[in-house]
Amino acid sequence: MxxxxxxxxxxxxxxxxxxxxxxxxxxxxxxxxxxxxxxxxxxxxxxxxYRPEKPEKTAGAKKKAPRGAASAEAKAAKTEARYVKLLAERDPAKAVAYAMTGIFKRDELLDHPVFGLGLITKTIRPDKIEVEFRMGCKLLICGPVER
Ligand SMILES: [Zn+2]
Structure with missing residues (x-):
């Protein structure tokens, strides 16, 4: 030019x-x-x-939040979206209360005193269940499980 x-x-x-x-x-x-x-x-x-009439686009200046924070936020949003979807068609009234000695089945709705409502997504022999809660996936101890 x-x-x-x-x-x-x-x-x-x-x-x-x-x-x-x-x-x-x-x-x-x-x-x-x-x-x-x-x-x-x-x-x-x-x-x-001297300041140009129109503000210059400052090269390299990024308005974006630090990458780590942004991705953590995105991850949390994703976790919650998945949770909401999982529980969307379930009846919270049918949730079973969690107990360490309880016997649970996959796909059952669980009511945990700390984590709240969750869905049992996996049973892990001999005595663990994987539960999707609002804040993410948790591994819980329970009574013996069947596959
Ligand atoms: Zn002036």
């Missing part, structure tokens, strides 16, 4: 002015190589760094 106009000190240029909170006419007072560095506002006579 050869359209870039060459400026030099003393030229007038439009720049954003923080004092005027507007784009105003400025006079260039300092150049750094081919770039306008310092300008003086013709309105408030303030001297400041």
């Amino acid at each position: 050869s359209t870039a106009k060459k400026f030099e000190a003393g030229d007038e240029i439009n720049s954003r002015c923080l004092k005027c909170k507007d784009v105003t006419n400025h006079v260039i007072v300092a150049m750094v190589e081919e770039k306008v560095a310092k300008v003086i506002c013709n309105v408030c006579k303030g001297r400041h760094n």
Whole structure:
């Protein structure tokens, strides 16, 4: 692109002015190589760094939240969505209360005093069940299981 106009000190240029909170006419007072560095506002006579009329897209500046936080959030949302889907057509009234010696079947709704309602997604011999709760999957001890 050869359209870039060459400026030099003393030229007038439009720049954003923080004092005027507007784009105003400025006079260039300092150049750094081919770039306008310092300008003086013709309105408030303030001297400041040149600011282009439209904010430049700052390369590399990302608005995104840190990757770790975002993915943890996404994971939690996914877990909850799966949970809601799993329990959508189940009747909470039919949930069986959890007990360490209880005997449970896969696909049964479980009512846990701490984790709340969950769905038994797997029975693991000899005495464990995998339960999908709102906060995620938990392995619970129970009475002997059958497959
Ligand atoms: Zn100004």
